[in-house]
Structure formats: structure tokens, C-alpha cells
Amino acid sequence: MMNQPSPRKFWRWFDPRYRQIGTWAFILNRITAIGLTVYLVLHLYMLSKLVQGPEAYDAFIALAKTPVILFGELLVIAAGLIHGLNGIRVGFNSFGFGLQRQRETFIVLMIIALAGTVYFAVHMFGWA
């Protein structure tokens, strides 16, 4: 018999077709959660360069200033804003607060996340 739940159907978490805004929030939260966790591991690895002395760390800092890495860091900031702001929404909703307005809250929070990301982009890339 097909069609029953299975862990192999995890791709359905990420399928927004025919779904509502709540699914978009869930998908973004999951993807950004994975992104932030991967970043945390990378971040700790990079910091471990400190124990290899100033040369290794300076070489890493030079790399971190390249546009590709800066763009990656901007994604981390965007992910942090999306996940953190939506996480606050989910936290409140989880105990019944603001649930009837969850759609509107999500839209407002994502506008704030976008504005925050643009603000950081302007400063990081020296456009200001």
C-alpha cells in the first residue's frame, strides 16, 4: 500500500504548491534553521584557526573580505532575521497568542527581515 507517512517523504515539508502562507513560514524556518546550524559549525571551525597562530587567522580574514564570502555572510544575516523573527511569532502562537493574526504577523515580520537585510547589504558592500 502506498501513500502512508514515511520519513522518506521529508521533501513534502518543502513543497509549497497549493499551500497557504503558514507553509511558507514553516519552510523558511526549516531552511534557515539548517543554514544557521551549518554556519555555526563553519564559524566554530574558522575560529579554531586562532589556535594555529596569527598567520592562519589573517589569511582567513583576507578570504572573508572577498565579495563571495561577504554575500554568504549576508545570507546568514537574512537567515538569522527570518528565523529569529519568525521564531518569535511561532513561540507566541504556540501558546495561543496572536494565532488569529498569524498570516499578517508573518508578512509584517518578513518585511522587517527584508528591510534589515537591505540595511546590512548597504553597509557591508559600502554602498552607503
Added chain:
Amino acid sequence: MKPTTWTITLSISRQSGGAPRHFQEFTLEVNPDEYVLDAVERVWAFHDRSLNYRHACHHSTCGACGMVVNGVEKLTCITPIREVTRDRGTLRIEPLRNFPVQSDLVVDMSAFYQNMEASKLNSVSPVEKADLPIDHPTPAAPAVDAERLVDCIECGLCVSVCPAAATSDSYVGPAALAGAHQQFQATGEISLLDWADHQDGLWRCHSAYECTAVCPSNVNPAWRIMNLRRHVVSQRIRSLFGAKEPRP
């Protein structure tokens, strides 16, 4: 006035005996104000008597005719064709997701019904406990408690649409959790909180809120799950300080 006639194609998921599923197409003339279930019945009556599907009351009380129509969970007896397609359009009809398919559009809902039973949801409840958008009517004979059927018709649409239910067959699902909430509201029975308070219960929900979006009966399972979480947490905190009963 002559009734409008639309020509539509039903693309119906067919599957039996463990064979892989395929879609079979039937082109029909319909009145767009008929319901999707009427079109499915016509396929069975005039095109293919081997088509399996569930239906009973045709007025959204029995919860038997839930299907996935063009990607969205619908109670087909109350879904007008006009709402889900257009003239010369297609209706892609699939069985509910997250339930084993028995044949064509029929799914095995036994585990679902067991969860509903475990939630202890009574099928009738006092009128004064109902969330009605009207003033509660005064019973004609006040000595008799007026009762009504609870809103949940056990159609399973909420389980079919839930992303958490897609990957976990041990998750009790939105309908049963909403049932436990409703029963808890009516009785204050603490064992219902214990039943719901575990990883395959209340805490498996990840707030996509799709259950409430597809519910054809205004149960609002998402709100009920969240509200039950609040009761569970408040009960746990109170029991730390020695309280045994929930707050009235």
C-alpha cells in the same frame, strides 16, 4: 433560463492490488454549480463501475468524501465544481494523503479513527459549550440539556494536509488533538492533557496551520492544538506547586 453546461475532464487516481497508481481521464458535461462528488459519481454510474470512492450523506456530516482536488484537500460533497475549475478545465482527483490507499480514492482510516477514539471526543456536546457565531438558543424545555453534534466530522482532511503527518505515522494528528482539546474544555479531565503531552502528540506540530485552512467544519484544529499546549504547560507549572486540578 437554460442551465449552464461546462465540459470538464476528471483525471482520477486509480490504484488497486498493490499496482502502481495511474491517472485515468473522463470527460463529462456538468453544471458548474454541481459538486465535485456529483461528477465523481457520474463517472462511476456512466463510465466505470469499478471506480472505488467513499461517500454517504452528501451534506458534509459524515466526513466520508474527502479527496485531494487539484492539489487541495476538499470535502467533495460541498465543493462546487465552479470553485475548483473552469469550462474545459481539468479536475485532478486523488485520495487523501498520509493514509494507506486501499483502492482508487478509498483510504484506510482505521488508525485515524483509533486516535479519535483515544481523544475521547464525545460526538455530542452541550449547546452552551459550542463556539457558535450566534447567540446560544434557549432550550425549549430548560430541564433538558440541549445538545448538538460536535463540529469535527472526522473527514481526515487535516491529517492529509499536515506536513508533520507526512513523515510520521505515529503522530496522532490535528483532528484527534483538536478532539482532546474540545473534550478537555467540556470536562476538564486531566488525563486528556497527559494523553496529548508527548512528542507524537501536541509537540509534533510545527505551526504550518494548514489543518485550519482545509477544515470544512470550522473546527480550527491549529488554534485548538496551541490552546491545548497552553493548558498543558499551565497544568505542569501548577502541579509543580502541588495543584492537582486544572484551573476552572
